[in-house]
Amino acid sequence: MIHRFPNYYKEFSCIADKCEATCCAGWQIVVDEDSLKKYKKVTGPFKQRIKDGVDFKEGVFYQNPGKRCAFLNQQNLCDMYTALGEDSFCETCRRYPRHIEEFENVREFTLSASCPEAARILLSQKEPVRFYEVEIEADEEEFDDYDPMVYEKLLEARGEMLKLLQNRNIPVKERAAGLWDFIQIFQKEMDEGTLFADDKIYEKLIQRDPETSYEEAKALFSLLHNLEFLADDWEETLGKAEGLLYGKEADTYQSIKNDFDSWKAVNFPDWDIMTEQLLVYFITTYFCGAVYDEYVASKVKMSVCSVFYIEELATAQWVKNSGTLSDAEFTRIVYRYSRELEHSDENLITMDRMMEEI
Numbered sequence: 482m483i484h485r486f487p488n489y490y491k492e493f494s495c496i497a498d499k500c501e502a503t504c505c506a507g508w509q510i511v512v513d514e515d516s517l518k519k520y521k522k523v524t525g526p527f528k529q530r531i532k533d534g535v536d537f538k539e540g541v542f543y544q545n546p547g548k549r550c551a552f553l554n555q556q557n558l559c560d561m562y563t564a565l566g567e568d569s570f571c572e573t574c575r576r577y578p579r580h581i582e583e584f585e586n587v588r589e590f591t592l593s594a595s596c597p598e599a600a601r602i603l604l605s606q607k608e609p610v611r612f613y614e615v616e617i618e619a620d621e622e623e624f625d626d627y628d629p630m631v632y633e634k635l636l637e638a639r640g641e642m643l644k645l646l647q648n649r650n651i652p653v654k655e656r657a658a659g660l661w662d663f664i665q666i667f668q669k670e671m672d673e674g675t676l677f678a679d680d681k682i683y684e685k686l687i688q689r690d691p692e693t694s695y696e697e698a699k700a701l702f703s704l705l706h707n708l709e710f711l712a713d714d715w716e717e718t719l720g721k722a723e724g725l726l727y728g729k730e731a732d733t734y735q736s737i738k739n740d741f742d743s744w745k746a747v748n749f750p751d752w753d754i755m756t757e758q759l760l761v762y763f764i765t766t767y768f769c770g771a772v773y774d775e776y777v778a779s780k781v782k783m784s785v786c787s788v789f790y791i792e793e794l795a796t797a798q799w800v801k802n803s804g805t806l807s808d809a810e811f812t813r814i815v816y817r818y819s820r821e822l823e824h825s826d827e828n829l830i831t832m833d834r835m836m837e838e839i
């Protein structure tokens with residue numbers, strides 16, 4: 482089996498109690514069957530704690546106020562890890578923030594941008610991200626049936642899209658706009674059954690001038706209200722951003738965007754690189770998953786829109802700060818957005834469906 486990784490994958494190591502937003506709070510941690518069986522066998526002083534902390538019926542850890550995992554102590558360290566060691570971790574805790582996508586004979590690994598440290602590593606990559614493969618003796622595979630020819634086509638298309646995405650001779654917004662146009666053609670040909678006969682399809686993968694009007698931006702941003710909110714203050718965060726960006730007339734919005742662009746050019750010179758890394762992250766994580774539902778366009782649109790949402794939130798933060806934005810604030814926006822979208826299957830499905838409509 483082939484295991485595929487982004488080149489920065491091994492840079493990750495959990496910063497535990499130094500993490501500003503532990504992954505052990507904010508959402509319910511689902512416990513796999515094997516771990517539940519293991520927890521039932523725990524004896525000794527930790528047995529009662531297991532009984533109090535594990536909801537065996539629902540297969541989750543109970544939560545304390547603040548949606549904190551029942552095993553997370555006040556120092557943001559895991560009491561189960563301290564008492565029983567690393568082997569006691571359930572599958573979710575052992576894997577996170579490693580995200581795995583399964584295909585026949587291929588397993589693709591990424592680091593979820595919802596983890597502050599993983600987001601920091603992703604955004605600190607200066608060179609175009611490369612992927613490397615390791616051949617592993619076949620182990621248990623967990624994938625649903627799909628058409629291998631479609632998978633090969635998606636893999637090929639993803640490679641071509643990454644070439645455009647990582648072409649730094651073109652402004653990143655033009656690369657993203659080009660992707661948006663291309664994938665609609667690709668989807669249309671896929672739906673009509675002409676895709677495999679079109680050997681010139683990638684000639685349609687070209688940059689274009691991005692144009693997003695005030696009305697379009699406002700409408701696009703408002704779609705985020707259709708998702709379930711995971712963090713208690715996320716809805717408020719969105720509302721405040723909307724007030725700062727779209728609360729006045731179109732001219733004000735345009736002038737904020739122009740001023741932010743000018744500020745970034747001087748004070749945030751790696752903006753385009755960070756945006757590229759985010760686009761590459763979303764495309765590599767989700768695009769090939771379209772082999773299971775053939776909604777290819779929605780995966781790319783979700784990637785492009787995600788970068789748009791992150792930029793809008795960053796612009797709002799910049800306005801709120803009276804014209805400044807730190808790297809740490811940008812990283813916080815990225816991992817918070819990622820948590821809201823990527824840590825809810827319901828949100829990923831809703832986003833996919835919304836993207837089909839636009």
Ligand code: SF4
Pocket residue numbers: 494495496497500501502503504505577578595596597598599
């Ligand atoms: S969010 Fe990331 S860095 Fe923070 S505690 Fe979890 S795995 Fe560690």
